[in-house]
Amino acid sequence: MFYFLLRRFSLMVVVLLLVSIIIFSLLNILPGDPAMLILGQESSPEALEALREKMGLNDPLPVQYLHWLTDSLQGDFGKSLRDNNDVTAILLKKVPITIQLAFMSFAIAVLIAVPAAIISATRKGTSLDYLSTFFSLSGVSFPPFWLGILLILIFSVGLGWLPPSGFVSLAENPVRSVLLMLMPALALGIRLAAELTRMLRSSLLEVLQSDYIRTGYAKGLMERAVVFKHALRNSLIPVITISGLQFATLIGGVVIIETIFSIPGIGQLVYSAILARDFPVVQGAVMMMAFSVVIINFMVDITYSILDPRIKVGGER
């Protein structure tokens, strides 16, 4: 177990290093001169040169990378080129908003997916099963931003129940905050629900064929007890692993959904920073997203191996 942890951990460190190299090199081939962005087009060449020297832009790239990496590891992602604020401070302000959105989407997804998958798997081959399979395939095929637009059309333009966009923090007004975030969370959650339903259905179907389930039925347990107490628990294990991988897709969806509904979270921050060529913010935010994906997958792997001791070291494929 110790060696498994050690190996898995060192792999994670290597991947994190590569992630940081990719982000750094990507943004250093981006056209545009940060010094000119800060000082403006009309600044004198001497002033530009002085700022470049001060920002370390004249050092060779590997040196710049090492500086950037050591700073980032200490939680210092530099300053935004747009308003000279600390990138770390900006990120910390945005993270709770995105976490609220992600949490609500995930809750919606689970609320839809678990009943749908159970119905589908226990009534396999019936029209209910086909319906649920068709809906989950449709959910996967929905472009997330169109789903957002449809929700606005239905709930804001059509029924007038919800405001089309906007954001209030949880601390300020919890009820309104949740209401405003309902549509964006639905737009992300429905898609996630579709994927979860598909995975949970096939995992449940497999578990329902195992011997201990037959034993459960044979000793006269109610179907409810068999499905909920025995089958569902065991079929959740693979689903949890895949949900870890889904996390990356969820974060990607956040960018577009936050833009549609003007929610000032990490996603909108990345998008606006890319448009404004604000490198330090893009680097910091993308780095944080990728790191959270890597770390979540690491934790999922660890939990998985604790839950299921059959998982052994070096399951590479």
Next chain:
Amino acid sequence: MMEQVQKGEITSVKTEYPRIRLMKEMLQRLLENKLAVVGGVFTILLIFLALFPGVVATHSHTEQDYSAVLVPPSAAHWFGTDELGRDLFSRVIYGATTSLKAGLISVGIALGIGLPIGMLSGYFRGVWDEFLIMRITDAMLSFPPLVLALTLVAVFGAGLENAMIAIGLVLTPSFMRLIRGEVLAHREKEYVEAARASGLPSWRILFIHILPNTIAPIIVQATLAIAAAIITEASLSYLGLGTQPPTPSWGSMLSTGQGYLEQAPWLGLFPGLFIFITVLSINLFGDGIRDMFDSKLK
């Protein structure tokens, strides 16, 4: 099986070549899958639209008519008109070309890079495979796909061509992984050993012997990747970094449509509906192909 033997059906099939029989069986399995057939029919229709948009479109897709701005759907304009008085139906039809082109070319790029590297990596293994290819794909897969595509487009510059390159690069690591895994599983099999023992060069073993045996999962993955690429291209265009005006693209149509949801909801409806139908058809078809291959070839 027994019943077939008793009825004498088995003997009648024996005269056919096994490969033709296998293909017949697979085709039959595909045709029995109703959802896959529907998906396939729609996919073919969409390919037709993409190849010959002029045949179906009722108007020019670029001509502006300021006397007919934001007209609701009618007999003259089936999907209504947009904020510049252009016929939305014709624009949506021409948008199919952009979407399918983006899907095909970006998956082509991903295959072009991922296939050779994945094959070599899985066949020769070693330090390159373990420490370079695998870790780099790990790292690339840790980025949210859309964020990576956005950043790449920001580096290359906005536009359809660059968006296709970016999407292709984002899709590459998953192809590399899949192909590497397949080759890894096949390299220990007897037929490969036999080929090696008879002194065939590695490239011949790889491309003439192993590749045809791994083609099924690659086709399935490629089909599903085309659907994902179409959504990503639409997302990038929606964010203003993909296809640039005046080229019609479903994503950018939706982005302008969002500004007119109150006055002209049809602008936010039809382009999205077409993305949805396209992606759903390709997904249904791809799932059907997977089931078709599944019980025989894997």
